[in-house]
Amino acid sequence: MSIDLKTVKHISKLARISIDDEKANKLKGDLNNIFEFIEKLNELNTDNVQALTSIAETTLRFRKDEIKSENIREKILKNSPEENKDFFVVPKVVE
Amino acid sequence: MSDITSQSLFELTSNIKEKKLSSGEITKAFIDHAEKSKKLNVYVTDNFEKAIDQSKKFDSNPNFDLKLPGIPIAVKDLFCTNGVRTTAGSKILNNFVPTYESTVTQNLWSQGAILLGKLNCDEFAMGSSNETSFFGNVQNPVGENLVPGGSSGGSSAAVAANLTPVTIGTDTGGSIRQPASFTGTVGLKPTYGSCSRYGIVAFASSLDQAGPMTKNVRDCSMLLEVISSFDQKDSTSIDYKRNCYSKELSKDIKGKKIGIPKEYRVDNMPDEIEQLWKNGISYAKDCGAEIIDISLPHTNYALPTYYIVAPAEASSNLARYDGVKYGFRSPGQNLIEMYEKTRSEGFGDEVKRRIMIGTYVLSSGYYDAYYLKAQKVRQLIKKDFDDAFSKVDAILTPSTPSSAFKIGEKTNDPVSMYLNDIFTVPINLAGLPGISIPAGKDKNNYPLGLQVIGKPFDEQNILNISYALEDKINFKNDISDWWLSE
Numbered sequence: 001m002s003i004d005l006k007t008v009k010h011i012s013k014l015a016r017i018s019i020d021d022e023k024a025n026k027l028k029g030d031l032n033n034i035f036e037f038i039e040k041l042n043e044l045n046t047d048n049v050q051a052l053t054s055i056a057e058t059t060l061r062f063r064k065d066e067i068k069s070e071n072i073r074e075k076i077l078k079n080s081p082e083e084n085k086d087f088f089v090v091p092k093v094v095e
Numbered sequence: 096m097s098d099i100t101s102q103s104l105f106e107l108t109s110n111i112k113e114k115k116l117s118s119g120e121i122t123k124a125f126i127d128h129a130e131k132s133k134k135l136n137v138y139v140t141d142n143f144e145k146a147i148d149q150s151k152k153f154d155s156n157p158n159f160d161l162k163l164p165g166i167p168i169a170v171k172d173l174f175c176t177n178g179v180r181t182t183a184g185s186k187i188l189n190n191f192v193p194t195y196e197s198t199v200t201q202n203l204w205s206q207g208a209i210l211l212g213k214l215n216c217d218e219f220a221m222g223s224s225n226e227t228s229f230f231g232n233v234q235n236p237v238g239e240n241l242v243p244g245g246s247s248g249g250s251s252a253a254v255a256a257n258l259t260p261v262t263i264g265t266d267t268g269g270s271i272r273q274p275a276s277f278t279g280t281v282g283l284k285p286t287y288g289s290c291s292r293y294g295i296v297a298f299a300s301s302l303d304q305a306g307p308m309t310k311n312v313r314d315c316s317m318l319l320e321v322i323s324s325f326d327q328k329d330s331t332s333i334d335y336k337r338n339c340y341s342k343e344l345s346k347d348i349k350g351k352k353i354g355i356p357k358e359y360r361v362d363n364m365p366d367e368i369e370q371l372w373k374n375g376i377s378y379a380k381d382c383g384a385e386i387i388d389i390s391l392p393h394t395n396y397a398l399p400t401y402y403i404v405a406p407a408e409a410s411s412n413l414a415r416y417d418g419v420k421y422g423f424r425s426p427g428q429n430l431i432e433m434y435e436k437t438r439s440e441g442f443g444d445e446v447k448r449r450i451m452i453g454t455y456v457l458s459s460g461y462y463d464a465y466y467l468k469a470q471k472v473r474q475l476i477k478k479d480f481d482d483a484f485s486k487v488d489a490i491l492t493p494s495t496p497s498s499a500f501k502i503g504e505k506t507n508d509p510v511s512m513y514l515n516d517i518f519t520v521p522i523n524l525a526g527l528p529g530i531s532i533p534a535g536k537d538k539n540n541y542p543l544g545l546q547v548i549g550k551p552f553d554e555q556n557i558l559n560i561s562y563a564l565e566d567k568i569n570f571k572n573d574i575s576d577w578w579l580s581e
Contacts, residue, residue, distance in 0.1 A: 008451070015410065015454040016417070017447055018435035030448055030509055031455070037510050038399045041468055044475070051470035052477060055301055055526035056288045056331050063327065075194035079421035088420055091430050 003031050099124035100257035104166065104314040107260050111157075111164050118157070118165025118209065122150035125167050125211060129258050134578040135234045137249040137258055139172045140180045141212035149209045161207035162321050169259040171250045172213035173220055174200045174305070175294040179210065183296040184218040184228035184246075187416045187423045187441030197294025198329070199263060199305045199322045206321050211259055215249030218443045219413065220270055220298045222246050223515040224505065227445040232502055235278060236574050237541055241499045244274030250308050251278040255574060261309040261318050265295060267302045268401055269495075269519025272531035275308055276494035276544030279533040279572035281315045281561070282308045284519075286551045287526035288333030291326035299408035300331075302401075302523040312532060312562040316340035319554060338555045346563040349383030353560070354487035358394035359518060361496060368493050368543060371535045375491055375545045378567035379560070387487050391479040396472050397521040398513060403456050403469035404524070409446075410453025416441060448509065477525045484550045489560055492518050494531040494544035518546060528554045532561045533570040542572060 008028045012019045019027065074085075082089040099121055102110070110116040126143045146167055153165035175181045175193035182188045196204075204210070217227040225233040225248025235243040236256035243252040247264030251274030254262055264271040266284035275282025283306045290305040297303065307318035320340045326332040355376060360369070376386055418424035418437030425440045427433035442450070456465035483490065496517055505512045522529040527548055534545040545564070549557035 003455075007455075011451050011455050011458070014458060015447075015450050016431070016434040016438055017442065017450065018432075018439040019447075027448065027451060031451060033510055034402060034448075034452060037513075038402055038465070040399045041396060041403075041472055044393075044396060044472060046468060046471035046475070049471040049474050051467055052474040053470065054331075055477070055524075056333060058288075058331075058333060060330055061327075072194075076420075078194055079191055081418060081420075081422070081424035090419055091427060091433055093430050 003028060003035065100128045102260070103310050104260045104317055107166055108164060111166070112159045118150040118153040119147070121165070122146050122167040122209060122211070125259065131579045131581070132256060132258055134580060135236060135252055135256055136231050137214055137233055137253045137256070138169070138212045139182055139184070139215050139230050139249070142179055142210045143212065146209050146211050153207065153209070158207060162317065163203060163206040163208040165207055165209065166260060167209045167211045168203060169211040169214050169253055169262055170200055171216050171247050171262065171264045173216055173265050173296045174263070175296070176200055176210060176213065179213065181213065181296070182229070183220070184216045184230060185442065185446070186229045187437070188296070189229065189423055191422050193294070195294060198291035198324065198326045200294070202322050202324055203263070214253055214262060217246035217248065218446050219296065219409070220246040220265055220267055221409070221445050221449055223269070223273055223512050224500070225249065226502065226506055227443055229443060234578060235499050236578065237278060237499060239577060240502050241541070242277065242502055244277035244499065246270040247274050247308060251275055251280055251282070254278070254280045254308050254310060255572060256578070261307060261314050263305055263318070263322060264308050265303055265305050266523065267298050267405060268523050269516040271306045271308055272494050272519050272529060272544070272546060273515060275531045276533070277499040277542065279542030279570065280308060280310060281312055281530065281532050282306065283315050283319060283530040283554070284522065284528060285319065285323060285554055286528045288331055289323045289528070289552070289554070291324060291329040291332050293326055293328035297412040299405040300412060301408060302405060312558060312565050313341065313344060315530070316344045316558045335552060340555055340558055343555055344562055345559050346382070346566055348560050348563045351384045351489065351556070351560060352387055352487040353379050353384045354387050354389035354483055354490040356389050356391040356394065356483070356490060356492060358391050359492045361517060364496055365537065367537045368496065371543050371545065372493050375534055375564060378564050379491060381567060382563045384560070389483045389487060389490070391483060391521070393472065393475045393479050394521060397476055397524055398517055400469045400472045400476065400524060401516070401520045402452065402513060403465050404473060406449040406453035407457050407466050408453070410450045410457065413446070413450055473524050476521055480525045480527060488550070489557055490548040492546045492548065494518060494546040498537045498539065498541035498543050522548055527551060528557055530557050530561050532565055532568070533572065534564070534568050535570070
């Protein structure tokens with residue numbers, strides 16, 4: 001199968017990465033090469049194979065539900081792209 | 096006493112403890128050398144001023160019981176360092192200054208080490224040549240215009256050029272072992288769950304591991320012992336008793352069973368790598384190890400599996416870079432436009448490519464055909480290793496299918512770049528420990544590495560085998576200082 005330009009644009013929309021036509025065409029070529037390489041997996045019959053979901057084979061640990069951090073509002077907001085001491089600022093969402 | 100910067104971690108530590116050198120002298124020597132080595136482009140951010148202060152502080156009240164007493168160390172710029180810019184080699188994190196410290200770097204500082212600076216790497220650790228970094232490519236000290244490998248390319252170059260005594264990198268598909276092989280240095284990827292992932296910029300969470308990169312095997316054991324720890328802050332960190340790796344380091348590998356997988360003899364592999372491998376096998380025999388032919392039948396499927404699993408996890412992990420809470424932001428008329436412009440301008444081409452692959456394989460209608468299929472094949476790859484390790488104690492392979500290549504040589508062909516990791520990727524997929532040690536040179540005099548793969552949590556065994564082989568190989572990395580400026 002091959003990935004067409006429409007699909008590339010659809011994926012870029014899903015990934016929230018805007019791309020122009022020139023980039024989309026270049027990506028189309030790259031992605032098709034990569035998927036041609038990936039298609040090799042279809043040589044294998046995996047009908048009776050269980051998917052590997054965790055390499056560590058351990059169950060996730062439980063911990064007590066405790067508040068551990070002090071007031072870290074300032075730390076959290078420190079790298080905010082638009083300065084504001086109380087909130088993260090984004091373009092207007094609600095009209 | 097030999098030049099300070101060319102000393103191993105073991106030598107520097109001994110010299111500090113015996114008061115033959117001070118932390119201040121050592122730190123200054125590495126900084127002076129770095130000032131003359133800018134051409135290599137290993138640093139993204141230096142921490143020299145603070146490092147000098149900290150070394151003086153150490154000298155005024157030294158604690159010689161620590162494992163890294165006053166030792167200056169530069170680390171890959173993928174580890175979050177409190178108050179010191181952390182970029183992951185990306186424009187999107189160009190202005191990011193963490194307010195917390197990664198567990199593995201905290202382990203270094205808790206044992207007395209001092210941060211020298213942050214080392215260049217491929218953007219979000221996605222690359223095999225350090226050419227995807229927003230901060231430019233790194234020169235391999237082995238030869239001009241040669242890539243240092245990737246993604247931990249700044250790290251491998253820094254160790255080889257004596258710009259840091261040791262360093263830590265991260266390895267998702269070979270990012271410690273391949274650059275180690277390209278620069279004639281030692282690099283170890285620990286068992287998944289051995290080193291905490293807390294505070295490491297995430298690429299593919301089920302594959303990422305931090306590990307030591309050093310001049311020799313003994314230093315590697317010393318550093319692993321410091322960075323490996325159980326950590327509540329990483330849900331996949333594993334609670335087991337870790338060895339005192341450097342204390343238990345031994346060249347006695349008599350009777351060890353070492354497997355040689357026939358599938359690693361790939362098409363078009365240069366004769367010199369075949370020869371390197373044969374030499375490694377005969378050295379192992381000389382040390383009293385037993386050589387056993389084994390089969391890892393699904394080896395050829397590891398790279399295609401990796402190029403589904405890793406981008407899928409990456410596309411999910413990198414969704415957080417949206418310009419809202421930290422990092423680069425490109426303004427837009429509305430929220431969606433802001434996201435799209437931020438990510439389009441903030442990410443480089445390779446990162447975008449991988450996010451696109453990952454988004455596609457996880458998208459509705461394709462999940463079963465790609466992602467689920469890959470997770471099943473990953474199970475088969477892991478089973479290959481389980482079967483092999485019922486017969487052998489360790490596996491010996493080449494680290495890479497070639498030596499370092501020229502800058503720009505493979506940038507236009509993603510698939511040929513991906514093939515670099517053919518011998519390292521299966522180990523990440525199976526969560527195993529693997530180490531690359533320098534083992535010889537090719538016709539251009541460029542280093543080549545051998546890889547020793549171990550059972551889960553059996554780092555001691557692969558360190559010991561490497562230690563024994565290192566002694567027989569007696570590799571000399573005769574690097575000329577071609578990059579130095581006055």
